[in-house]
Amino acid sequence: METKTLHRKYLMPTLVQLYSARNRCSLVTALGHVVASGYHGVEGYQDILTNPKKLRAELENSQLMMPQSHFSLGMIEEEFDRVVDICATVGIHTVIVPWLAEGDRPMTAQGWRKLAMRLGILETKLRRNGLRLAWHNHDFELKPIAVGTTPMDILLRFAPGMDWEVDIGWILRVGDNPIRWLNAYAGRIISVHIKDVQPSSMENIEGGWADLGHGDTDWTPIFQALARMPRLATYVAEHDEPNDFQRFVGRWKVAHDRLSAICRV
16 A cells, blocks of 8 residues: 555656746747656646647647646636636646736735635535636735634635645745644645745846746655645646746656655655
8 A cells, every 4th residue: 555655646646837937938848848747737827728629639749638627706706608618628736816906906804705705615516517616826825814824724615625736936926834833734735836936146037036946946755745645646847037048947847756755645
């Protein structure tokens, strides 16, 4: 049993969030770099989902999967049937809410509870259609909004069926401890965005982000914690503003494979 567990963890699918390529190359070129670097698939985002049949064909031609994608909250609520159709066409099974514009963010704990209840309704509807719902964090959900609680805590408490795609880069960016969050919500985490912050000695280029293994972070204890996550299904490579997409996906995969090999449990 232990050997099988080790094998499963080591072979956990690696995806590339295609948002990372938006300013650097075409979708077809990006998929080529993803294949060449040895990933299992990609994670989508809303702007590339306008022609799902064409997207499915491009994925099949590249022999890549897209098991999950980001959709705006507005699209899920207002175009629910279209979201379901896109997922069925492309092969997506996890719908992820990635972002709230500043003007749409609740200002109080009560406001976040109301948002969580909306998400709970959507989660039920998606589950009835064979889909899962997850939330993807940035920094604003991690900042305390009341004594002892954050928007992220509220969302997970009041939308108990919703999963979480943890963005470790944003946890690092706010100066928090990723392992604390991973341990606290281990049973809710189904995917993880892995990106690093730049070394403090560098200038603030590429938005302050760094390729995995080329930033300030000691990733060994984080990968050890990730290896213990009971529901974690995908590792996602992301870099918000890479100057070179090919460099980013290549270096990320090398670092990921090395860390996974030494941090298996």
